[in-house]
Amino acid sequence: MDKIRLLLTVITIVIVVIPLVGMLLAYQNNLLGLFVPPEITEIADDLMGGDVDNGPGLEPPTMVGEPQYDEASHTFAVTFEYKNSFPIDIIVKSLTGNIECEEHRFPLGNASLSEPVSIDAGETGTMTVLGTWTDEAVNHFATAHADEENVDVVLLDFAVDISGIKLQLDQSQMEQTMQVPNPAYEG
Amino acid sequence: MKRVKGMLAKINWFGLAGGVLTILVIAVSMVYPWWQLKVGDDLMKINASPVNTNFGFLDASFTIPFIWALNVIGLLTLLLSGVAMIIYSIMPAKSFAKPLLDFGYKKPLYTFLFFVIGLVVVTVILQAVLSINLPLMGTTTSTVPIPFASGITLSLLLSAGFQWSFWLAAVAAGLCIAARLYHRKVATVPHV
Numbered sequence: 001m002d003k004i005r006l007l008l009t010v011i012t013i014v015i016v017v018i019p020l021v022g023m024l025l026a027y028q029n030n031l032l033g034l035f036v037p038p039e040i041t042e043i044a045d046d047l048m049g050g051d052v053d054n055g056p057g058l059e060p061p062t063m064v065g066e067p068q069y070d071e072a073s074h075t076f077a078v079t080f081e082y083k084n085s086f087p088i089d090i091i092v093k094s095l096t097g098n099i100e101c102e103e104h105r106f107p108l109g110n111a112s113l114s115e116p117v118s119i120d121a122g123e124t125g126t127m128t129v130l131g132t133w134t135d136e137a138v139n140h141f142a143t144a145h146a147d148e149e150n151v152d153v154v155l156l157d158f159a160v161d162i163s164g165i166k167l168q169l170d171q172s173q174m175e176q177t178m179q180v181p182n183p184a185y186e187g
Numbered sequence: 188m189k190r191v192k193g194m195l196a197k198i199n200w201f202g203l204a205g206g207v208l209t210i211l212v213i214a215v216s217m218v219y220p221w222w223q224l225k226v227g228d229d230l231m232k233i234n235a236s237p238v239n240t241n242f243g244f245l246d247a248s249f250t251i252p253f254i255w256a257l258n259v260i261g262l263l264t265l266l267l268s269g270v271a272m273i274i275y276s277i278m279p280a281k282s283f284a285k286p287l288l289d290f291g292y293k294k295p296l297y298t299f300l301f302f303v304i305g306l307v308v309v310t311v312i313l314q315a316v317l318s319i320n321l322p323l324m325g326t327t328t329s330t331v332p333i334p335f336a337s338g339i340t341l342s343l344l345l346s347a348g349f350q351w352s353f354w355l356a357a358v359a360a361g362l363c364i365a366a367r368l369y370h371r372k373v374a375t376v377p378h379v
Contacts, residue, residue, distance in 0.1 A: 004283050008271070008290040015263040023256040039242075039249035088245050091228070164227030166328070166342035 061095070061127065061158075061176075069181045074133045076180060078111065078155070081126055084119040092117045092127060094161040099131060102152040102177060104144055108137035111155065133183055142184035150179040199276040199373045202288065202366030206272030208359035209295050212352065213238055213265050221353035222306060224321070225346045236352065237261030237302045261298055268294035272363060279373040292367040295360040322347045 027034045061080035068077040084090050095113040100106060111131030119125035133141070145151045155176040158169040220234035232243035238261045241250045250258075271291035275284045310321040320329040326346040 004286040005289075008286060011267060012264075012290075015267065016260050019256040019259040019263075023252055027252060034253045035251060037249050037251055039244075039247060043244050043247070088230070162227075163230050164344040165230065166340075166344070168340035168342070170340070 063155075063176055063178055064126070067178060067180045069183065071183060074138060074183060076111075076131050076133070077114070078129045078131070078178065079126060080129060081124050082117075082119065083124045084121055087121050089118065089120045090162045092119065092125065092160060092162055093164070094159075095127060095129060096159045097129070097155045097176075098157045099137075099153050099155055101140060101144070102154045104140070106137075106140045106144070107134075108140065108153060109134045138183055141182050145182055146184060148182050149185050151182045153178060153180050197278075197280060197373060199279045199366050199369055201362050201369045202272050202276030202279070202292070205295070205359055205362030205366050206269045206276055206291065208355065208362060209265055209269035209272060212295075212356045212359050213262060213269070215352045215355060219350055219352040221302060221356060222323075222349050223347065226343050228344075235302075235306070237298045238265065261302075264294050265298055267291075268363070272366065276366065279370060284374070285370075288367060288370055292363040295356065295363050299356055299360045321345060324348050 023034065024031075061082040064079050064081050070076070080095075082092065092113065093116045096110060098110050099108045101108055109131050111129045114128040114130050117125045117127045141151060155178065158167075158176075160167045160169075216236040216238045220239070221236040223235070224233040225231070230245065234241050234243070236258075238258050240254045240258055241248050268291040271287040275287035275291060278284055279288070306323060310323060313319045313321050317331075319331055320327055322345055324347060326344065328342050329345050331341045331343055
């Protein structure tokens, strides 16, 4: 009985020690490799390989064309292009931002993505962002910019949800300036 | 008929069920993890169990060598425990049965507890060192610091949970403990 107990104890020690010692010997020249496999390094390199100025693998969307404005509903549409610099296909589920008058820093409203957009790895996708001027914004246009046909505004505080990963860019990271038609301009 | 009844009465059914279930747990755990964490919409996955732990990033799957070694230990420990429990359970009154029981009955429980403690420790370390709030169960949004990129906040949707194989392992561990408690009854059954 004691022999059986001894044998079982030896077996227990062997099955614990051999895998650990074997792995230590296999990685004796690269102990970090025991905990960080090459796949992690490759993925990190891929993700960090984006535009260096804008952080790891992240590039801000760029506006294309002129904003469209619907006078009746006070809504506007802005089209952006976003380059997927990640090595994977993504779905931009949402994109929101605040709009301010560039000259007076007056909050005019907010904008959000019209519908989710799928963008393949390395490709550039087009996203339409819709927004509505608040009543205060229309008043501001009427009082502060009455004689201007187009008004400079900034789109800031971008928040993007990419495949469940949410990215918030504060004012210092991204501020998109654009000209929008003045809804209060009567020419 | 009496002889068959006598043979069946000698078997420690808790131990037999526990041993078989322990081996079944090994097989199941190769495919179904005990605990799974998903980052974003399946962008990244962590499948963890004491016998097979792997990390998935989209289509790529990889393992960490140190964890692989621990998994080999877990696999062999559970395998030997299961085999010992089965042999013991069929012949619980034999002289070699008690050492086999002592060897086998605690290991599924220890493996189960080490796994849970390991998960808790990892989540606590991640919270303390990287300020990443990793849920053990349920869904949460965790803010991750991005080095060298001030002004950017990255929030990850994290959903985690224990899978059915985890509960199967809990049942196996429970049966093995029950086998130890039931041992006195079957060990004293006279041979027919």
